[in-house]
Amino acid sequence: MATPRRPTGQPAPDLAPAGASPLSTLAGVGPRIAEKLAARGLGTLQDLWLQLPRGYEDRTALTPMRALQPGVAAQVEGRVEAVERGFRYRPMLRVALGDDSRTTVVLRFFHFRAAQAAQFQPGVRVRAYGTPRPGQRGLEIVHPSYTLLGDDDDAGLGDRLDPVYPTVDGVGPATMKRLIAQALDRLPGDDVLELLPAPLLRAQRLPGLREALLTVHRPPRDADVSALLAGTHPAQRRLAFEELLAHHLSMRGQRLARQGDAAAPLADDRLAARLRERLPFTLTAAQERVLAEVRADLARPVPMLRLVQGDVGSGKTVVAAMAALLAAAEGRQAALMAPTELLAEQHLGNLRAWLEPLGVELAWLAGKVTGRGRSAALARVADGRARVVVGTHALMQQGVAFHDLALAIIDEQHRFGVHQRLALRDKGGEGGRVPHQLVMTATPIPRTLAMAAYADLDVSAIDELPPGRTPVQTVVLAEGRRPELIERIRAACAEGRQAYWVCTIIDESDEVVAQAAQATFEALSAALPGLRVGLVHGRMKAAEKQAAMAGFTQGDVDLLVATTVIEVGVDVPNASLMVIENAERLGLAQLHQLRGRVGRGSEASTCVLLYQPPLSRMARERLETMRATSDGFVIAEKDLELRGPGELLGTRQTGLAAFRVADLARDAGMLPLVHELGEGLLRDDPALAARLVARWVGGATRYASA
Ligand code: ADP
Numbered sequence: 001m002a003t004p005r006r007p008t009g010q011p012a013p014d015l016a017p018a019g020a021s022p023l024s025t026l027a028g029v030g031p032r033i034a035e036k037l038a039a040r041g042l043g044t045l046q047d048l049w050l051q052l053p054r055g056y057e058d059r060t061a062l063t064p065m066r067a068l069q070p071g072v073a074a075q076v077e078g079r080v081e082a083v084e085r086g087f088r089y090r091p092m093l094r095v096a097l098g099d100d101s102r103t104t105v106v107l108r109f110f111h112f113r114a115a116q117a118a119q120f121q122p123g124v125r126v127r128a129y130g131t132p133r134p135g136q137r138g139l140e141i142v143h144p145s146y147t148l149l150g151d152d153d154d155a156g157l158g159d160r161l162d163p164v165y166p167t168v169d170g171v172g173p174a175t176m177k178r179l180i181a182q183a184l185d186r187l188p189g190d191d192v193l194e195l196l197p198a199p200l201l202r203a204q205r206l207p208g209l210r211e212a213l214l215t216v217h218r219p220p221r222d223a224d225v226s227a228l229l230a231g232t233h234p235a236q237r238r239l240a241f242e243e244l245l246a247h248h249l250s251m252r253g254q255r256l257a258r259q260g261d262a263a264a265p266l267a268d269d270r271l272a273a274r275l276r277e278r279l280p281f282t283l284t285a286a287q288e289r290v291l292a293e294v295r296a297d298l299a300r301p302v303p304m305l306r307l308v309q310g311d312v313g314s315g316k317t318v319v320a321a322m323a324a325l326l327a328a329a330e331g332r333q334a335a336l337m338a339p340t341e342l343l344a345e346q347h348l349g350n351l352r353a354w355l356e357p358l359g360v361e362l363a364w365l366a367g368k369v370t371g372r373g374r375s376a377a378l379a380r381v382a383d384g385r386a387r388v389v390v391g392t393h394a395l396m397q398q399g400v401a402f403h404d405l406a407l408a409i410i411d412e413q414h415r416f417g418v419h420q421r422l423a424l425r426d427k428g429g430e431g432g433r434v435p436h437q438l439v440m441t442a443t444p445i446p447r448t449l450a451m452a453a454y455a456d457l458d459v460s461a462i463d464e465l466p467p468g469r470t471p472v473q474t475v476v477l478a479e480g481r482r483p484e485l486i487e488r489i490r491a492a493c494a495e496g497r498q499a500y501w502v503c504t505i506i507d508e509s510d511e512v513v514a515q516a517a518q519a520t521f522e523a524l525s526a527a528l529p530g531l532r533v534g535l536v537h538g539r540m541k542a543a544e545k546q547a548a549m550a551g552f553t554q555g556d557v558d559l560l561v562a563t564t565v566i567e568v569g570v571d572v573p574n575a576s577l578m579v580i581e582n583a584e585r586l587g588l589a590q591l592h593q594l595r596g597r598v599g600r601g602s603e604a605s606t607c608v609l610l611y612q613p614p615l616s617r618m619a620r621e622r623l624e625t626m627r628a629t630s631d632g633f634v635i636a637e638k639d640l641e642l643r644g645p646g647e648l649l650g651t652r653q654t655g656l657a658a659f660r661v662a663d664l665a666r667d668a669g670m671l672p673l674v675h676e677l678g679e680g681l682l683r684d685d686p687a688l689a690a691r692l693v694a695r696w697v698g699g700a701t702r703y704a705s706a
């Protein structure tokens, strides 16, 4: 599509002046409320216009109690039949309401005032709204919103959907509604408000901004209720489109800005070629392709920013090593940063074996490297003797000065915050040069998400596993089968196989998980007297952890009891059996990561997902997905479907979770058009692009630049 231009000679209007007014211009906003709102990023009228309802309550109709369905919000009306107050464990108030459909619903309160409780006299008419759930005696609604009606009150029903706004700490829902209503009263016309080109809106049958905002905040009487509730109303789609466009522009804008940065071109591939000759395997076609993409980027005098997605075991490390050698061959430095010490150490081992024979010196920087060792390493990093530096976050700390950092490689980037990536990037800097960045992840991201989440990155995929791997067979077992399972481990280890036993407890501290792992370790040691059982968890000292891992790697340990510290990257090809306890509590991405620890050798591997019945529907679907496929991209798509994009990516990684209206799972279909329009706008009307970014993304822009 051609980019519509503004008619020449007509200046772009300034940011709607009303939109920029501070919230203190609203009645009822004093310093205290202003501060609470500011804490949520709400500072101007425009911020309130864009503070959209997260849902609606439909009070336009009454539902007979007999027709109520668990989990479906509804409004009911009836008379109080009985009241019960209890204090057994905590204060509780239960009010039984009955209606003409001769059914009873219980309203249940845990927080209430005495006066409130006293209102509910038998016979009083009550209208209540909420989501019924199965209770001890029929359906109950916990903390409904309600009104008491007089006997002959003929209170009419609402005639439109009630918006429900996201909660803001310290500002009650009623206040929030009032403030937003006030802000909307000052909403200007589309002549000042609208930024999207009219032909686009017409072609897409989308309303103007003013109409869209008013529809979403104050749905008209005849609005399509089910579309609004589903978030698919044209008004919502229009807002989502603009928001997606703004985010895209923000990320692309950052990307373009970086094209102006300078980087050292890295083109000498002699060392990389020598490593290739010495490798005990040949690279897969996918590795070759990705390596070629990386090399083409590195040869240019602008900083590379490339994400390499590759399933667990796809062989990302060797690609990283080759890239590092391109820097080393030019006499410059590369850094490889991993999220855990365990993983960083493993990289160190690999790189030593690969690079030192080529005469490339390494340095090791991790939290546990202290004192003299640290000063010596720092000195070698600073004077450039160390060409490749491997480590954890310790790499980015103050006091770490590189001689000439030309390439920063970040492994398992979803474990790092964007700020940490930025910090490593800032370590370049000599002569204003910025290091190239190679970011690796084993958490594949569905294509639709990658388009939106990584608009500022180039993306490569190693979508093929090295040959000779036998797929992991996944078995789902209820906890009660544990004794059988222990027998199975005994038999497998007797054949010389090695096994992981992964203890997980969600939502508990490291401390508690460590204790659980310790207890499991003791129980399994007792149950399997002939086996050598090891233990590794996050609470152990680094040296102990390392010793435990080394024991397992060298085959001195048959069964390794571990917490999820082994989730990331650990590579022991002889381990061919894994048990994951409480698998029903883990997310798909984590299960997939954990399972990736087996199936790395030529031995057929098994992963046993042990669960505590009963399974929720979601948990059942997750386990079934794990059983059915080992394709990381399929799992990622399923994860997106089950959890939504915010959780999938996390706020740490991108600003994506901060979308106000857009929902990538729902609105992914708009992305191609968003991209097309976005590219055109950046080229033809950067000022307009900047205004869209300011409106929707604002201060979040800086995160996108990592
Ligand atoms: P990941 O992508 O999960 O980081 P690794 O880089 O740890 O995977 O590689 C997993 C294992 O596969 C390592 O033991 C590595 O040496 C081996 N490997 C990598 N590439 C190949 C290949 N082309 N052929 C055979 N084995 C390979």
Ligand code: MG
Binding pocket: 316, 317, 411, 569
């Ligand atoms: Mg890896």
